[in-house]
Amino acid sequence: MPRSLRRSSSFGVLAAVLSAVLSPAAAAPTREEIERSVKLREEWQYLTREIAWPAQWTPDSRAFTYRKTVEGGFAFETVNADTLAKTPAFDHRRLASELTRVLGRPVEALRLPFAEFRYEGDRQVIAFYLDEQGWRCSIVAYSCARQREAGRPRGFGVVRDLSVLADNHPRVAPDGREEAFVQGDNLVIRRNETGAVVQLSTDGSAGDFYDPETIAWSPDSRYLMIYRVRPGYQRRVVRVEAAPEGQIQPVVRSQLYPKPGDAVDVEQPVLFDVQTGRQTMIDPALFPNAYELSAPRWRLDGRTVAFDYVRRGHQEVKIIAVDAASGKAHAAVTEAADTFVYADRRFAHELGRSGDEIIWASERDGWNHLYLIDGRIGHVKNRITRGDWVVREVLRVDEAKRQIWFAASGMDKGEDPYFRHYYRVDFDGRNLTPLTPEAADHTATLSPDGRFLVDTYSRVDVPNVSVLRQSSDGAAVATITEGDISRLTAAGFRPPEVFSAKGRDGKTDIWGMIVRPRDYDPAKSYPVIENIYAGPHDSFVPKQFWPFGYHSGGDKVIGMQALADLGFIVVQIDGMGTANRSKAFQDVAWKNLQDSGFPDRILWHKAMAARDPSYDVSRVGIYGASAGGQSTLNALLFHGDFYKAGVAYNGCYDNRMDKISWNEQWLGWPVDASYAAASGVDHAARLKGKLFLIVGEQDSNVDPASSLQVVDALIKADKDFDLLIVPGGEHSVGRSSGPIDYITRRQAEFFIESLQPD
Structure with missing residues (x-):
């Protein structure tokens, strides 16, 4: 019996009967239809012509x-x-x-x-x-x-793998007279004329060693900087590969895998005057409790050496500059935030030979913009860009002309705020020049000499066009390629519908897209499935044309179309807490990963249903992978009255179990109650609806034990669920590797059984 008939009141039953008569539900797909849907990408992906990738x-x-x-x-x-x-x-x-x-x-x-x-x-x-x-x-x-790749790997960039030898080849000074390396955990130099070896340090030890991979010579060969390292915690994740290819017995695999709260490598920059042998420990007061330091880099004049500093917890970032003659350090620029400094938006360009000026990206006014910093005192000389829009990327800084080429989104009112356009601007903020006028998402690459750019633009409904432009004013030189999708369209492809609705604040537009069945009938009622990825590090609803991704867990249009053709409306939404809008928009995720933008997403669904009677918000499913897997589980834990079924792939279901880098960026340090608040393990007893967990046994991105800990908690809470463990499967299981067709079929059948009428 259709779920819509199972109502308690006679009025509800009558209404349901009328609804079923006036808006009949589609018949359940056959196995043949499911298998045909699974093959859709394979059938369609080679039907286009002249679709060009960025140059x-x-x-x-x-x-x-x-x-x-x-x-x-x-x-x-x-x-x-x-x-x-x-x-x-x-x-x-x-x-x-x-x-x-x-x-x-x-x-x-x-x-x-x-x-x-x-x-x-x-x-x-x-x-x-x-x-x-x-x-x-x-x-x-x-x-x-x-x-x-030579050298010693680092677990997520912050813990050296001590089971691998460091790359200790001699680093030759620019003048060729000396070379530096590490001997017995201490720094030494060898005079190339005589072969004499001179020990510069004596305080190195196995527990506090000089790292040869950080040696950096000054341009004049007089000084060098190196880091002395106190190793962090060597946490290792161990996985058993139960069915390795070509053999019967299982294999044990081990991976260096630091997690939130673990001790990271402590790096102490040390400056040496090679001529005098003077050793100077750089005062760590300017860079306390470092999460990471970048490799030291010498300015061209050889008078200063600089490195980037990120404080543990990701709330402060600096460029530290050290005077070579005195060893005195100062903060050339400082960026601080009450929530987080977004790692992927950091940009710095030190100007000239001395770094006395720095082009710096900052969200200090609530939007990511460019500033000209006085690197001697760390103060802003002037703003370069301003407005309620976001600088997305810097392509080129021309120091001679004092001009910058950059990408931004949200500047053109009335457009999708995620569309990227390219611009040129002077260091003083004047002469802002648009270079890519078409209302579309642009990806441009500049020629190394700065004369031209190749601009490739598209929308989900407009195939790729590539244009060679002058970089000075964006004037088109020639059209290089124009995508032809006539055969794809003839095969039945229809672009997704773009839709926006107000978010939880009643003011902010939340953008998403809708994919309908190719045989869509507005008189019928369709269950809805949301494809979710809500990680704070980016936005995820496609803005470019190329629709071909992998079916299960993918975020591309054809995978959604394959599912829609089985009798669903499939959508994707960028809620609050994701990137590429204002800082306030992204800050919703800070210490709040369980939110996943669900208040905005649910309002978006309801707004769509108010416009389209075929959009049945009483039957909403959800699927996602990785952070999207975590969000899928949380939909059923925290919003189980709205979401009725979910397929979760390889989720980081408890952020204490996941990699240190991603999780400390958004939940901070030290590990606190916000980690538990987002945990699918701690809240497993709240599960409502139907859940299908899928995990790759050999996931090297998210510890697969995270999935099994959810399984354990669900069993203890006496909750029913489905589970598929893919032997040998990696983090990309069901998307770019592994038994894609099998997993796609299983996902489709799960949603058919869970959301479509009996």
């Missing part, structure tokens, strides 16, 4: 290269910036043959397993990333090799 310039600025869609797949094309002549970037067949050999699996010429590369040398070598590994391939001899 990469050659180092000499004479050409640029991009990937684009062609008959049968994708091809890389290089364009001469002066003549606009187009040629293949390399021999795709020969490269595919070599990758087939070295990878041990078939690689097709028009389906190479990378989306971008860079030229090295005289355009005879290309470099790219594949399976999170760096590769270099000669495109003369067509030979490829994986790049081995």
Whole structure:
């Protein structure tokens, strides 16, 4: 019996009967329809032509290269910036043959397993990333090799892996006369003329050692800076791979994995005068309780050395500058916040030879903007940008012309506030010049010489267009590619609908998109499924055209379309607590990860239902992966009266179990009650609705024990749920690797059973 008929009052029963007659529900999909839906991406992804990815310039600025869609797949094309002549970037067949050999699996010429590369040398070598590994391939001899990264790994950047030897090759001074390295945990130098070894430090030990990977020589070879390190906690996550490929017995795997609250490496910058042997400990009063210090970098004049400092808890960031002659340090610039300083928005450019001026990105007025800082005293000389909009990226700082090229969103009123546009502005804030006028989301790359930019723009309903522009004023030089989606449209593709509604404050627009079944009938009633990712580090509703992602757990349009075609309306929303709007918008997430923007999301759903009678808010499901998995579980824990079913992938369900870097950024340090408040383990007894947990056994991003701790808590609370553990599955299980079709089918069947009428 349809759930709508199970009402207590006679009036409710009558209303439900009338609703069922006037707005009939769709019949449940057959197994054949489900399997066809699972294959939708495979059927559609090669139907477009001339859809270009953002361009990469050659180092000499004479050409640029991009990937684009062609008959049968994708091809890389290089364009001469002066003549606009187009040629293949390399021999795709020969490269595919070599990758087939070295990878041990078939690689097709028009389906190479990378989306971008860079030229090295005289355009005879290309470099790219594949399976999170760096590769270099000669495109003369067509030979490829994986790049081995030298040095000691660090767990999430803050704890050195002491099981791996540090890279202790001698660091040669700029004048070539001396070289520095570590011997017996202490810093030494070798005079190259005589071979004599001179010990510069005597206070190093195994528990407080000098790290050779931090050695930095001054340009005049007189000074060097190095960090003395007191190691942090070597926490290791251990995973059992139950069904390794090619063998019967399981394998135990171990990973350095610092978690919130763990002790991080303590780094003490030490300055040495190589001529006199003087050793100066840099006073840590300016950088107490450091979460991390950047590698030391010498200014061009050799008079000062600088490093970046992030305080534990992420509420303060500084550039510390040290005078080489005296060893005295000062804060060249300081950024502080009551909540957090957003790591991904940090930008600094030290001007000239001495760093006396610094271009600095700051959210101090509530929006991310650029400032010109006096690096000698740390004060603002002048603002460069201002307004209720966000600087998203800095492309280029031209010190000679005192101009900046940058991307921003939200400047053009009446547009989607997430659309990026590009601009040029002078250091004093004058002559702000728009460079990309089309009402769309733009991604631009500047030529190294600063003359041109390649602007690739699109919307979810407008395929990619790439234009070569003058960087001075944005004037179009030539259209390079225009996407053709005629065959995709003929196959049934329809772009998603963009919709905005007011958030919890009654004023702020919350933006989302809607994907309907291809056989959508407005007279019918459809259950709704929300695809959620609510991490504070970004916004997630697609703004560009390319709709092809992986089905389960993905955030792309075709995966949502495949699910919608089974009788759902599928949506995605950016609620408060996500990035790329004001700081106040993002600050909602501070020590409040359980919020996930749900007050805004629920209002958005209700506003859509008020406009569209087919949108049934009595039957809303939700799915997401990683932080989206955590949000999915929390939807059923904290908003179970609204959300009725959820599929949660690889969630960080208790932030105390997850990586130190992401969680201390948003929940702070020390670990406090806010971690427990967001915990799906602590609140498991609150579960309402139907839950399907999916986890990759070998997740190296989120400790898979987090999922099993939720399972334990749900069992203890006597809660029913479904669980799928994927042997050998990584964090990307069901999205970019693993048994995608199987997991996609299981998710579809779960929602059909949970949300559609009997």
